[in-house]
């Protein structure tokens with residue numbers, strides 16, 4: 260993807276008007292700058308009568324002969340106007356940049372939230388984090404540099420026009436020289452892109468290493484893994500340091516070359532203009548002013564372009580994430596309604612194979628779960644229990660075969676609607692750094708009475724005794740709960756959704772005997788009110804099930820029917 264393509268994708272149609280306004284402000288600023296340089300001619304003429312130049316000749320033809328006072332006053336007005344335009348340009352540029360970044364973040368986050376589970380589960384969390392945070396920030400920086408580069412290019416064009424009026428030949432030579440310099444720096448911009456890629460990798464690596472260590476900080480400490488965690492993070496810090504320094508060195512060298520080369524060209528041109536062409540001060544001084552102003556601008560243009568090239572890999576990576584997630588978009592299903600699970604849940608010849616895996620996770624699964632019954636999935640680790648539960652939950656669409664509810668196939672258009680009827684309690688109950696009430700309601704409009712009833716049904720009454728009740732803050736920095744307490748809260752959260760299908764993945768794995776007995780009792784109370792799928796090896800839960808389905812290597816190897824399920 261070229262800079263141009265990346266930028267075109269960045270500027271959403273809604274932001275085109277803002278972009279046009281910004282370019283107009285830049286043009287106005289450049290115009291005042293060019294006029295300022297042109298004013299040097301009447302100023303010099305007022306100071307030294309008889310000094311002319313093309314501008315002086317034009318003014319003569321127009322019968323305009325401003326005096327010193329008028330010229331100086333015009334100067335001040337022009338500078339004041341330019342300052343006002345630049346203030347407006349600065350805030351318009353920032354608003355535009357932040358608008359683009361915000362739109363990009365929203366789009367990327369929406370794309371991730373709406374992507375199907377198979378795609379999401381194959382993504383590395385730290386990569387997505389790095390893209391959503393640092394890489395989008397770098398993209399914003401790239402936009403900022405593109406804006407600055409454009410402003411500089413427009414100013415240079417304004418100065419060029421003024422130069423053509425003041426000293427056409429010298430300006431033409433200078434302009435061609437400037438273009439050659441920009442072309443000569445192409446290799447440097449390519450290097451900047453390569454270093455930008457290195458910086459992106461360093462960011463992602465560091466985020467991965469820090470994220471992994473922080474997520475497992477308990478294990479790190481209990482297994483004495485601090486040295487390993489330190490080494491991993493320090494290697495990430497060093498990679499980041501190296502990538503930043505290498506780029507800075509390149510930038511410094513590039514700018515030094517440009518300044519030295521520019522000074523040589525300026526000196527040469529001035530010498531030719533004075534010694535060979537015998538031009539007077541009215542012609543030479545504006546040219547000197549023009550070059551003295553243009554040279555740093557040329558440097559700034561090259562710098563912005565180089566910075567843009569450096570940020571380009573981040574833009575490409577962000578768009579790759581968006582494209583991947585958008586390609587896996589699940590249909591909205593806001594208006595769709597899934598069957599209520601009044602009769603049965605059925606799997607017909609279901610098969611699942613994950614990308615990159617040589618063997619299928621599930622093969623030829625035929626299973627019927629009558630509504631209101633409870634089945635347990637058992638089998639050795641890796642047998643496919645969680646994968647099968649994901650298919651039941653409508654998280655994973657099978658590669659072959661079908662999931663039907665009351666005879667209706669849950670196709671991609673119905674998958675989200677079906678998930679609204681399902682509550683899934685996972686092995687690791689996730690609690691956010693928020694109040695107990697928010698953690699349970701999770702956006703659902705439920706009152707405190709409903710929350711208390713769900714807590715009781717999930718054998719989680721302990722939560723009602725917390726000093727601040729439902730307002731107690733949990734999670735990071737909040738109240739620390741035991742694994743068993745967290746799982747019971749997760750069950751309460753699931754029950755609040757009044758699901759037609761409740762799936763419990765190793766829901767009692769973190770519980771002590773007493774808590775397990777309480778949760779088993781809670782689940783026994785739920786039997787008949789909803790259809791329940793449990794994954795687990797524990798005897799007490801298995802004893803509750805109407806069917807125990809044993810899986811091995813992705814296939815059903817035995818079904819033990821405890822009650823009449825037909």
Ligand SMILES: Nc1ncnc2c1ncn2[C@@H]1O[C@H](COP(=O)(O)OP(=O)(O)OP(=O)(O)O)[C@@H](O)[C@H]1O
Nearest residue numbers: 380381613616620639640641642643644645646647
């Ligand atoms: N997102 C994924 N990508 C690739 N392979 C996967 C993915 N999820 C699961 N698998 C593979 O599919 C197989 C079944 O995994 P699954 O998690 O369903 O087993 P399980 O019976 O639930 O195991 P456990 O009891 O250890 O949780 C395993 O070989 C696993 O490595």
